[in-house]
Amino acid sequence: MRKLINSTYLTLDGVIENPVWTSPYFAEEAAEVAAGLTAGADALIMGRATYDGFSQAWPAMDESDPSTGAAFFNNVKKYVASTTLRDPSWKNTEVLEGDLVEAVAKLKAQEGKDIVQYGYGEVTARLVKAGLVDEVKFWIHPVIEGVPSFAGALSDVKATFELIDTRVFKNGVIVATYRPKATA
Template identity: 45%
Template sequence: MGRIVALTYLSLDGVMESPVWTGPYFNADHAKYAHGRLFAADALLLGRTTYEGMAAAWPRMEESEGEFAVRMNALPKYVPSTTLRQEQATWNATVLTGDLATEAAALKERHTKDILVYGSGELTLSLIELGLVDELKLWLHPVIVGKGKRLFPEGAPATNWRLAATHAFATGAVVLDYRPADRE
């Protein structure tokens, strides 16, 4: 059975939007970590906005990004959406139009490896609320952005998590790996 793993870049003040501010903190160690996460997955579950941004960029990156981009492009993508039509989904994607809880649970049954959720704030919050996120990997960067969309806005569902692991980078960024506290 697959696991839904949400990986999100965050600033110290909780901003996740337009993470161009991560650039100064990305190095070979970060690339190795990201490579390991991507190759531990056999599918991507993306919100519509994240999907559209990634679909516009990644198909042109195979020459510059090598096997990482090849893998990113080859993985099946699933996009829960009420506005995106299947014929608009061109980047190896299936648009999920049914109930999110049912669709996500079916994906977990269908896949044996991780199902990665990159960014996709609203989708991540919905999956957390439904109890479907198996791991929450917060890639925390030592920068205060000051404004922008936050992963956990006011009114986010109250849930308890336990710290399962950390991965610190020499640049000062750290991945905080949380798992639901009620699934010990």
């Protein structure tokens, strides 16, 4: 069975939206972790907001430059959880039909590599609640941005995770990797 891995950038105060504050911290160590994540994946799952942002940014980037990651993002199979998107224009994008939990469970049961999801919002919260997220990577940046945006997405989700890896970059970013803790 494929793993579903969530990778989320956040500030010290829990802000995850519009992570423009990550740019100064995306150095060699971050590129190495990011490349490892995409090398192990053959699909992306995203909500509509992430799709809208990614589909505007990635196609404009140079796919011939391996440091951008654009070749992966523009060519990988992409699944979008949306009730309003009908005809996605970004190459290899499919809108998930029907119940999100059932659709993602079917994707995970297929042969293939890992499925990656970026950002943490309503879609991730529903998948965590359903027990479908196998791993979360929180990229904690040494930045304070303002009001945390995590609260709404997490309000009805109860889950316990165990730390499986920690990577501390020279620039102060910490990538903490967790997996759901088995319940007795």
